[in-house]
Amino acid sequence: xxxxxxxxxxxxxxxxxxxxxxxxxxxxxxxxxxxxxxxxxxxxxxxxxxxxxxxxxxxxxxxxxxxxxxxxxxxxxxxxxxxxxxxxxxxxxxxxxxxxxxxxxxxxxxxxxxxxxxxxxxxxxxxxxxxxxxxxxxxxxxxxxxxxxxxxxxxxxxxxxxxxxxxxxxxxxxxxxxxxxxxxxxxxxxxxxxxxxxxxxxxxxxxxx
Numbered sequence: 001x002x003x004x005x006x007x008x009x010x011x012x013x014x015x016x017x018x019x020x021x022x023x024x025x026x027x028x029x030x031x032x033x034x035x036x037x038x039x040x041x042x043x044x045x046x047x048x049x050x051x052x053x054x055x056x057x058x059x060x061x062x063x064x065x066x067x068x069x070x071x072x073x074x075x076x077x078x079x080x081x082x083x084x085x086x087x088x089x090x091x092x093x094x095x096x097x098x099x100x101x102x103x104x105x106x107x108x109x110x111x112x113x114x115x116x117x118x119x120x121x122x123x124x125x126x127x128x129x130x131x132x133x134x135x136x137x138x139x140x141x142x143x144x145x146x147x148x149x150x151x152x153x154x155x156x157x158x159x160x161x162x163x164x165x166x167x168x169x170x171x172x173x174x175x176x177x178x179x180x181x182x183x184x185x186x187x188x189x190x191x192x193x194x195x196x197x198x199x200x201x202x203x204x205x206x207x208x209x
Contacts, residue, residue, distance in 0.1 A: 027101040028088045032081055035069045035127070039077050046070045051112050051124040064116060068108040070125035076177035080127040087134050094142035103141065103196055107133030110192035111185060119184060129185030130192075132157065137193030141200065161187050 022029065038045045051067035052060075071077040084104075091100055107130040115121050115129075136157055139150040161183075164170065170181040 024092055024097055025085075025088055026097060027104065028085060031069070031084065031104075031127075035071065035077060035081065038069050039071060039074065042070070046125065051116070051121075053116065053120075053122055056116055064112045065109050067112050067124050068127045068130055071127075072125055072177050072179035076126060076179070079173075079177070080131065083131050084127060084134070087131065087138065091138040091142065094145045095138060099141060100138070103137045103193065104130060104134050106196045107131075107137065107189055107192045110195060111189040114188040114191065115182070115185060118188075121182065124182055124185065125179070126182075126185070129182070129189035131189065132161070132186040133189035133191075133193035133196075135193075136190045137196055140193065140197040157190065161190060 038049060049063060049066035050070040051063045056063050071080065088100060095103075108127070111129040111133060112124060115124060136154060139153040143150050164183040164186060170183065174181050
């Protein structure tokens with residue numbers, strides 16, 4: 001009997017991994033695989049895809065989005081992808097696949113676009129700005145599901161952003177990833193999430209009228 005239950009448990013787990021798990025994290029899997037391929041072909045792929053101000057101004061607009069898929073080294077890639085997976089797993093019970101994918105896509109694009117418009121930035125790679133937006137946006141969009149926890153998330157992230165912008169606290173991370181941390185990307189990522197939340201709120205309000 002115990003062996004039969006164990007075997008059934010294995011079957012259920014495999015079915016969940018093959019079906020529901022892949023479906024629930026489909027966009028996360030896609031970002032992981034694409035960014036992995038980009039890393040495998042760095043530096044050629046990074047030169048083509050990373051954000052570079054001059055090239056974007058000359059019409060290479062894809063770099064605004066694809067910069068999120070590029071990373072300075074394997075430590076940088078691992079930190080971002082691990083963070084992305086943890087957040088996606090955390091928000092899976094309270095946000096749909098479509099909502100999570102829409103949020104991260106919006107933050108990936110809007111974050112780098114805002115930096116292009118309001119900063120004198122030569123180049124940029126990485127997902128961390130969009131991830132700050134994903135964390136804030138996920139908390140706002142699932143606010144009623146756990147008000148206290150989401151409030152803590154928003155407060156902690158905001159405090160982190162203020163400290164980052166006021167004091168240079170990312171030396172350890174910079175030495176690990178072999179590049180400067182663009183703290184402003186984290187703030188613009190959070191702002192992107194707030195914009196997404198407001199747009200989603202207004203859209204739902206209009207739909208329900």
